[in-house]
Amino acid sequence: MKTFKYSFLLILVFLISCEDVLDIKPIDRIAENVIWDDPVMVQAYVTNLYTRFPYDAFNQGGWYCWTDEGTTSTGNSSIVTLGSINRNNEAAGYWNYTYIRDCNIFLERIASAEIDQNIKKQLEGEVRFIRAYAYFEKMKRYGGVPLVDVVIDPFKPIDDKYLVRAKEEEIANFIDRECTVAVALLSDGTTPRGKINKWTALALQARANLWAASIAKFSTVELNGIVGIPSANANIFYKKASDAANAVIISGKYSLYNAIPSNKEDNFRNIFVTESNDELIFVRPYDGINFGHNWDAMMAPNQWSVRGGMGNPTLDFILRFENADGSVDAPVFGPNALYDEGRGPFKNKDPRLFATVFFEGDAWGNGKVQTYEGLDPSINPTPSAIIRNPMLNHEGVRTSGLDSRSQTKDDYSTNSGFLIKKYVENVIFGIPENQS
Template sequence: MKVTIIFITGILSLLSYSCNKLDLPPMNIIQDKDVFSTESGITAYLSRLYYDLPIENFSATKDGFRRLSWPTSGNCSGEMLIVQNDMLYDSPSGDWFQNWNYGAVRNVNYFIGEFPKYKNNYTQAQADQWLGEAYFIRGYYYFAMVKRYGGVPIIKTPQYYPQQSLEELKVPRNTEKEVYDFIIEDLDQAIKLLPEKSIAKGRVNRYVAYALKSRACLYAGSIAQYGAMQLNNILGIPKEQAEIYFKASYESAKALENSYSLYRKFPDKFENYWNLFLDENSPETIFAEYFIYPEKTHSFDLHNIPYQMRGAPGYSSRLNPTLDLVEMFDDINGNSGTLDIGPENDPKRFSNTMDVFVNVEPRLRGSVILPGDIFKGEAIEIQKGLYTSFPSGELKTSADFNALYNGKNIIGKSGMGHPETTITGFLVRKYQNPKMERSQVLGSRSTQAWIDMRYAEVLLNRAEAAFQIGLIDDALKCINEIRDRAGAKLYTKDQLTEKSIQKERRMELAFENHSYWDLRRWRIADKEINNRQYKALSPYYIFNEKKFIFKKEYVGGKYTFYPKVNYAKIPEGEIAKNENLQQNPGY
């Protein structure tokens, strides 16, 4: 039989894939023996499977994968806004971040089914490695779907038409619980087969499977804990099952404790935190997607560089952290992170814009470029306007960086006011490359790796699961390990609550495309996001005093998030092909 990558989505249509970017002729004209009888053929096939992993990296957007670097799910969680000319993003229709990806499922099913016929050509270690990778990948594919749609059809073997009738191809949805159990089953297989160390950069090992299992089980436990049974039990997991999944998440996370550690290379905690995301030899990285110029790149720096450092016209400052996120971080003394700028009618005066941030947590500075902070050896000038005097003087604003008042710039070199500068007063530091020359800040030139799984997330998984099953001391230990590295004041036992654990996760994993999904699984997205307008921190210069003041100002429109969007809308085209698929409620 030939290897074909024609797939029927459970359903009626035939979808053809090419061998995108693989050094192999199209698979639909290659015999199995040519693929599975050589190590190079297997490597190429697995490369296709890895390529199809729905990793929510620099180029994952509401419209799909491998696209421009905005808007990310962070634009839909209140972590950040985007420059005004790119509008406000929310998803009342539930049709964003789609990933109904049964074409990729068919390819991995084919490998799992056919490769064992050729395994005697290889050592046991090789065969186990490759099958383990395939089981992990299939678990990853299904996790990406279940966290979006809830219960989806479980298809374990390739479908063939016309060998199978159209009715056989119209597979109904499995329950959400059945899908999570199937993912766990696949990851257990991967854990059993994979070695402890990856055979090559970017390839998975046993602990990567443990990390994904920890994540998936945490989600399943949350759905049981906070969700409800719907759609004839296709959606939801019985509440009494929550503890089972939380225990599995906890045990999977604990399996990594002797193999990975938090990044602590630099004594300065601010410097240490931002370097974590650029050091490809970090002991914290569990699984990452790697890039190399010119074969595989992204454009994160181009899109997020401060205006005063941009290399190409028309781009910069796209992702703007909100004041709401910034004030989520307590200061280094454990006090509220709410910035003390004084009352609106008599604001405090500051000699420099960074003076208001004197006690901020190092992790915040490592994640966000604050007004006046240093990046690439320069102070990032963020200023919205100039008062001739305050409060009775004239307010000067401009969209022109060269506009002056008596020799003083009206806005900063990086804004605010120009349409390609921050609208919130903040910029993203996390993942930006501070060593990239201005001339290289262009499209498709960035090569920093995207960390898909890191040990801090595993510790957060462990802490949340431990708290849910009553292991409070262990939960506190994990949270405080993260807070110590962050430069935050450690929690006492009575400060550890469900809310503080959730908050810690949102701070530590900011801009890493976790928060949107976390808010959904905790079933608090509508409370956090719906009908909410986010805030900016706007610095103004008082000319006659030679001082700065700040204003907290609402910016952009109001978000919309309906509870129905906790489950995404199944694509209408798939429903049309298969009447056995039931649409999610509310659509």
């Protein structure tokens, strides 16, 4: 009996002494209560939101295939028409609310966080901007969406208002209010490249309100306001957009890029490839370490990239550009309409067209873009005399261009005769497949 009692006491003492050993903290995650009182952890939370920011222009370079703006060199002229995208398979991922929920969690917890008040204000302003931007991306694609601005407990009854789509105008007004709050919270000084400041929020406020105004003026209200904004409210949104944009302009913090005033084409193209110019209000810094893309490698003409020529604008897209004087006309095409360069039929167009699209014969790198599919060696040009054999030359000139489909024999060349130039770096030597 004594032996049993002693054994029991030893076990009890052992269990008590092991309590601290068994009560260990997980090493593969951070407890939530640890985050909100540590300024480093709070900043890390916001940095994670920046990393997942809903801007994916380069990595989703095929957006133009969702419309009539362009096709890919593989022939996907319209992803929607082909049935690759439908209501049950929405590849863009903007309907998902995980990102919104993470913003809501931050905004709910930051109020009681034991950190410096100035840091708290700045970070709250950044996240309010981020949430507003996320809703703007939703509104652009779907109109009205469920407006969830609180953290929903999935284990409790959910208020019906969070389960139904709000009117598009309600979403537009929410974005405007969030930007107003963000402007009041954010610093108006210089912030590190890629960080949100007061002027970033004003720029979003201008853009989102201009979008809403355009929807009101040029669209119609459907589904009881879930899609569309009443036309009577167009001027209200225009005024908000104008006020926000004017605040940025008169601040003197930014100015239009005009480094090459004598060449409007090159000036426009360089806005997007010149780092740290005065027109950039908010950018994602692609440094090849934290963020990267392969836009140049995928879009450059085949002569300069082993996987180039993937983006092919349509003729419809090109014709949408007005002439430089604001007029509109239709180019002349046909066997009797002869031009000495690819941009010939469009020579009167706005220079921004030629900064956006590659045409046959454009100077680039250490040569010229060659998308032509045949050569007419006769003295009097006639369509029936065109030679398209990629193996033949005529007086030292290839009968089909180096960037043409006849030469590449694969999907890395244009289907439409045109290539995307916007955002592509002008390099003398080729772009490696895994670089940009």
